[in-house]
Amino acid sequence: MRISELSRRTDVPVATIKYYLREGLLPPGERTSATQAVYSEAHVDRLELIRALLGPARLSVEAAGRVLRVIDDPPETFLDVLGAAQTATAPTGASGTASDEDPDLGPARELVAELGWTVDPGSVELTQLASALRAVEAGGIDVVDGGLARYGRTVHDLAQAEVATVPTDEISRAVRQSVLGTVLLEPVLLSLRRLAQQDVAGRLFTDAEHPDRAD
Amino acid sequence: MRISELSRRTDVPVATIKYYLREGLLPPGERTSATQAVYSEAHVDRLELIRALLGPARLSVEAAGRVLRVIDDPPETFLDVLGAAQTATAPTGASGTASDEDPDLGPARELVAELGWTVDPGSVELTQLASALRAVEAGGIDVVDGGLARYGRTVHDLAQAEVATVPTDEISRAVRQSVLGTVLLEPVLLSLRRLAQQDVAGRLFTDAEHPDRAD
């Protein structure tokens, strides 16, 4: 198919497709002449993936590019798979909006230690956790006794369920599952959490206090 | 204190403070003359909260405004607390980046039904879940048998732990905990998840396949 059909099929404007081509997110079509190229089903899939990354997963174009590059060109060993997945999907630089330079890693390290986890002590994620904890503190929120550790243990269950889905036979599939799982399940997780909150809160108020209302 | 000291205390540029004042995120200081106002400790706290919302929690200025307004002006009943929290913190409109109009709510509804949750059938969260699920599909990721339901059940535990921290005595505190918990714990959750993945993956490869490396 040609670009206009690719556009129709995916509902992405031609100009935008050209933009993604320029940015290297979408591989070029197969040239048939100086002014023509044909695109395949693979391009349709790729484009849908790109939109998934830029939309729900909220990645920047740059981060999406990193993700796609890792998938296209997987690391050598299984040991590197998760690392590659995480560095590829780590939030762009230190920016975004108002954030700060170097949060105190102490609380984050302590929490991880309390949970007994083995993590890369220099990973971005630890810094993220640190500034997230600082934000919680700034909000003056209760996280009740041992709450964060409990939180952590539950999250560990999630991680286990996820890592279990990573195929161990072929590295390219492992990378794909790992990388895309890392980013694409984030919005699933967040929306499920909110829906679960609705359920929990609903039970609380309909069961106990107001047995008259359900909505 | 005056604006310059507020700026020094919080590490936020004066111009930015003025901007937040203009946007209504930060309440004005107490005027002492036509060209002077004094700011209190409350302003320091508020400013830190604002930065927490704009930074780690990744809210837009507009969304942060909504959040702060709910806190300042809480709903009447406990029944409305979570709803207020969720609508205040729902991602801005349908925008952000490339997203689509109306995903098929079917799969999302089915999942929620399978989990036996009672949720608002018209809530934004359901739409979010739907498009998140579509994104997962676009990525062609495995979510293995009953995986999503298991995922959901685990997330429900989290939600329970969170909702349990909401005080039931005073509504203003309930709202604050609820609203801020919703947004400020998101980055905690996401970074913990990634750290947990590191731990799980690490155990997998050091215990089973390569008992020689620990890194």
Place this chain on the structure above:
DNA sequence: CAATATTGGATACCTTCACTTTCCAATATG
């Protein structure tokens, strides 16, 4: 085969967001 439509590619432009800068006149402060 001539007339019209499409394409790849380059370049310029646009919009939103979150700030920053610049000005100014009215005070504070030394």
Place this chain on the structure above:
DNA sequence: CATATTGGAAAGTGAAGGTATCCAATATTG
């Protein structure tokens, strides 16, 4: 009194993510 600071308004900035415009080289159609 001289200098510094402030609140407030308004314009400017830089990054991000696209869009729009052109153009010459084909394709397609009648």
